Amino acid sequence: MEWLTVVYLAYTFFGFYFLSIYILTYLQNRKHLNESFVPDKVRTLSIIVPCYNEADSIGKNIEAFLRSDYKGLKRLIVVDDCSSDNSYEIIKKYAKKYPRVIALRTPKNTGKAAGAKNFGIKYANTELIGFSDADSIPNRNAISKMVGFFNDPKVGGATSRVFVSNPKNFLERIQAIEYKIIAFTRKLLGFLDSIYVTTGPLSIYRKEAFDDAGGFDENNLTEDIELTWHLVSKGWKVKMTIPAIIRSGVPRTIKTWFHQRIRWNVGGMQTVAKYRKKIAKCGMLGLFIMPFFTLSWILGLTGLGFLVYRIVGYVSTKYLIAKYSVSAQVAVLSMDGFALSPSILFFFGVLLFSLGLAYTVVAISHSKEKGLIIGYSVLDIFIYSFFYLIMYPPLLIISFFKYLRGYNTW
Amino acid sequence: MLKSRKHVFWEALIITIAIFVIGLFLGMMVETGRSSEINDFYMQSEVNLIDAMALSQISNEKGADCETLRQRNIEFADKIYEEAKLLELYEGSGKLTGSMEVLHRKYDLLRTLAWISNLNALEECDNYNVITYLYEYEAEDTTKRATQSVWSRILLDVKHGDENLVLIPIAVDQDLTSLDVLLEEMGITSFPAVAVNKEKVFYELETAEQIKEFLD
Numbered sequence: 001m002e003w004l005t006v007v008y009l010a011y012t013f014f015g016f017y018f019l020s021i022y023i024l025t026y027l028q029n030r031k032h033l034n035e036s037f038v039p040d041k042v043r044t045l046s047i048i049v050p051c052y053n054e055a056d057s058i059g060k061n062i063e064a065f066l067r068s069d070y071k072g073l074k075r076l077i078v079v080d081d082c083s084s085d086n087s088y089e090i091i092k093k094y095a096k097k098y099p100r101v102i103a104l105r106t107p108k109n110t111g112k113a114a115g116a117k118n119f120g121i122k123y124a125n126t127e128l129i130g131f132s133d134a135d136s137i138p139n140r141n142a143i144s145k146m147v148g149f150f151n152d153p154k155v156g157g158a159t160s161r162v163f164v165s166n167p168k169n170f171l172e173r174i175q176a177i178e179y180k181i182i183a184f185t186r187k188l189l190g191f192l193d194s195i196y197v198t199t200g201p202l203s204i205y206r207k208e209a210f211d212d213a214g215g216f217d218e219n220n221l222t223e224d225i226e227l228t229w230h231l232v233s234k235g236w237k238v239k240m241t242i243p244a245i246i247r248s249g250v251p252r253t254i255k256t257w258f259h260q261r262i263r264w265n266v267g268g269m270q271t272v273a274k275y276r277k278k279i280a281k282c283g284m285l286g287l288f289i290m291p292f293f294t295l296s297w298i299l300g301l302t303g304l305g306f307l308v309y310r311i312v313g314y315v316s317t318k319y320l321i322a323k324y325s326v327s328a329q330v331a332v333l334s335m336d337g338f339a340l341s342p343s344i345l346f347f348f349g350v351l352l353f354s355l356g357l358a359y360t361v362v363a364i365s366h367s368k369e370k371g372l373i374i375g376y377s378v379l380d381i382f383i384y385s386f387f388y389l390i391m392y393p394p395l396l397i398i399s400f401f402k403y404l405r406g407y408n409t410w
Numbered sequence: 411m412l413k414s415r416k417h418v419f420w421e422a423l424i425i426t427i428a429i430f431v432i433g434l435f436l437g438m439m440v441e442t443g444r445s446s447e448i449n450d451f452y453m454q455s456e457v458n459l460i461d462a463m464a465l466s467q468i469s470n471e472k473g474a475d476c477e478t479l480r481q482r483n484i485e486f487a488d489k490i491y492e493e494a495k496l497l498e499l500y501e502g503s504g505k506l507t508g509s510m511e512v513l514h515r516k517y518d519l520l521r522t523l524a525w526i527s528n529l530n531a532l533e534e535c536d537n538y539n540v541i542t543y544l545y546e547y548e549a550e551d552t553t554k555r556a557t558q559s560v561w562s563r564i565l566l567d568v569k570h571g572d573e574n575l576v577l578i579p580i581a582v583d584q585d586l587t588s589l590d591v592l593l594e595e596m597g598i599t600s601f602p603a604v605a606v607n608k609e610k611v612f613y614e615l616e617t618a619e620q621i622k623e624f625l626d
Binding site for chain 2: 009013016017020021024025028191192193288313316317320321323324325327328329330331343344347348351
């Protein structure tokens with residue numbers, strides 16, 4: 001057997017394995033996807049919102065939290081990280097009007113969300129603490145749907161489902177699909193105690209667990225991934241709440257999207273590097289989250305490698321054949337090239353892709369809005385599945401080089 | 411309330427292994443079936459070749475019946491050419507077992523014998539032509555693979571326009587001693603190469619018309 005065949009079989013094996021985990025988890029738990037629990041008591045909560053140049057959205061964010069139906073929300077701590085716009089003035093106006101709102105300003109710009117978050121945490125002395133992004137708008141019942149998970153004393157964190165706020169252009173629409181699939185997948189991972197990130201737009205932690213993890217790592221570009229790994233490594237459970245919806249802004253241009261993804265990837269690499277010694281240890285972190293995280297990168301890169309290898313080989317051979325055919329005065333196209341006799345590897349690939357596509361459709365249909373069955377056109381799903389996902393591995397390669405060069409810019 | 415469902419890791423592993431085992435088993439079954447099909451063709455061709463060689467010997471000893479010989483050799487060459495195309499198609503999709511490679515080697519030996527037989531026949535009869543296309547089966551260089559592909563098209567063009575032509579494609583990198591000796595005798599050392607009868611060997615791509623100029 002050729003080495004390329006062996007690599008391809010290994011690739012499809014792991015692809016099938018991960019997909020089987022998702023599909024089985026979904027089939028066995030589909031009735032519990034929308035689970036939320038009534039809190040056994042009212043736990044006090046502080047929400048901390050870091051803010052940097054968010055004058056357009058911070059007011060809406062504060063108002064949305066003030067509308068929350070959760071009675072235990074005692075403090076809304078909004079930390080301005082030395083914005084150059086009038087964000088701080090807006091925050092102060094709300095603080096003056098509503099006693100629950102606390103306006104803070106860092107002594108100097110920390111440069112990262114983690115800096116402002118850690119600054120704000122000093123002012124929170126509630127049983128639970130939550131964090132939100134300044135451009136995010138939670139549903140009225142988002143918090144109350146999440147806090148019931150803390151009935152279990154082993155639960156250290158609960159995260160929400162992020163929807164893209166008012167997607168208009170094509171990139172935003174594709175990200176809306178992506179976010180829904182991420183949320184669906186995260187819920188499935190939650191059934192396996194394997195959630196690897198608590199999202200920035202809205203996550204709530206038990207203060208005891210948060211302190212146990214030592215707060216946010218300000219040297220990490222994805223402080224939310226790092227904190228989640230830290231919690232899991234300490235034995236805390238992390239849960240995902242599908243009914244807790246928060247709408248958040250996403251990059252509108254390729255440039256900002258690219259910058260965001262580089263940051264996410266580099267942050268992920270920083271986290272893997274930090275916890276590398278925990279592999280095969282520390283419960284689900286070392287047994288599944290870390291291997292899953294790193295293997296998904298390897299699978300992505302292997303898939304890209306196959307694709308590039310095949311395309312380059314095919315195109316260069318066809319080009320030379322066409323060139324030589326012209327000089328030899330024979331037909332450039334030949335029916336011989338269209339003879340099809342697919343191998344078992346082809347069928348494995350088709351099966352894997354079909355299952356992946358079915359998973360995408362199921363994930364989207366479980367996140368439907370506006371009463372639609374799917375909510376997206378076939379073209380959007382096609383572009384997401386064929387082209388958008390292919391962008392992940394090249395971004396990973398660029399991120400890896402940036403990581404090696406010490407990239408650490410928010 | 412928050413019961414863990416980690417048994418799914420084992421269940422998924424079992425399902426994945428089951429899919430792979432079934433898939434690989436089916437794949438091997440298909441490949442074995444195809445190999446068996448080609449093998450049947452091969453055995454028939456082997457009989458035909460021996461028949462053609464016996465006919466050639468009779469013709470040499472008792473005076474050549476060149477028309478019968480021409481007809482027999484062309485029919486045989488056409489048959490194994492068609493089988494070669496089928497073999498090539500199956501080889502492209504045969505990833506799990508090495509059975510097709512062994513068959514390819516056997517066919518190359520058969521085609522070498524056919525070439526030798528035709529070269530001998532040409533000494534008595536000049537009523538048809540033999541073109542032998544010598545290529546590398548495991549060529550990795552893209553330029554060489556493209557050149558070989560274009561050579562195939564050129565020779566197919568030549569073949570389609572001439573009913574008196576025997577076309578024999580032979581892979582030279584199959585470790586066949588008889589073929590190596592024959593190539594050495596003919597002074598052919600680089601590939602792809604196209605031998606027209608006994609007179610001319612082409613190494614560079616030519617047009618079909620240029621090759622036809624060397625046919626009787």
